[in-house]
Amino acid sequence: MLHNDIQAHMDVVGADDLPVGTVDRLDGDHIMLARTGPEAGGRHHLVPLAWVEEVDDKVRLSLLSDDAMAQWQATEP
Template identity: 50%
Template sequence: MSAHASQIREHMDVVGSDGGHVGTVDKLEGDQIKLTKRDDPDGSGQHHHYVPVSAVDAVNDNQVRLNMPADRARGMATAMGGSGTKS
């Protein structure tokens, strides 16, 4: 697991390398950051989505910055679907 994992806390903003909003941390689940339903990429607000901890570039203040642009991270999160289930 990434050295950044221990710094990630609930309710932190997750942004891409371009500063674009990706989501808000709900909690860590293994090597994945579970994002809140509010930022569900399909717009329904009914599903959690996940970003791998390995995609984290830095954690500062109340922000998790990823090593990819926000659009790419949102697309990856949608495709991955965490552990294969969305609840």
């Protein structure tokens, strides 16, 4: 399964190849993104593993980057 290939510090990009964030760790059936990236605004965000289309040198989502960021779950600060 693809989630076995997902590692900390990998870039996460949308279907448009634009950045969504950086993997902090896996959290159940979600990827927790690092809160330090410019897209994160100082908060962790959760992206469902169901959105993962492909994993190579990056985690590639099936959604466009703007759509992914509009729908991700923010964690408490």
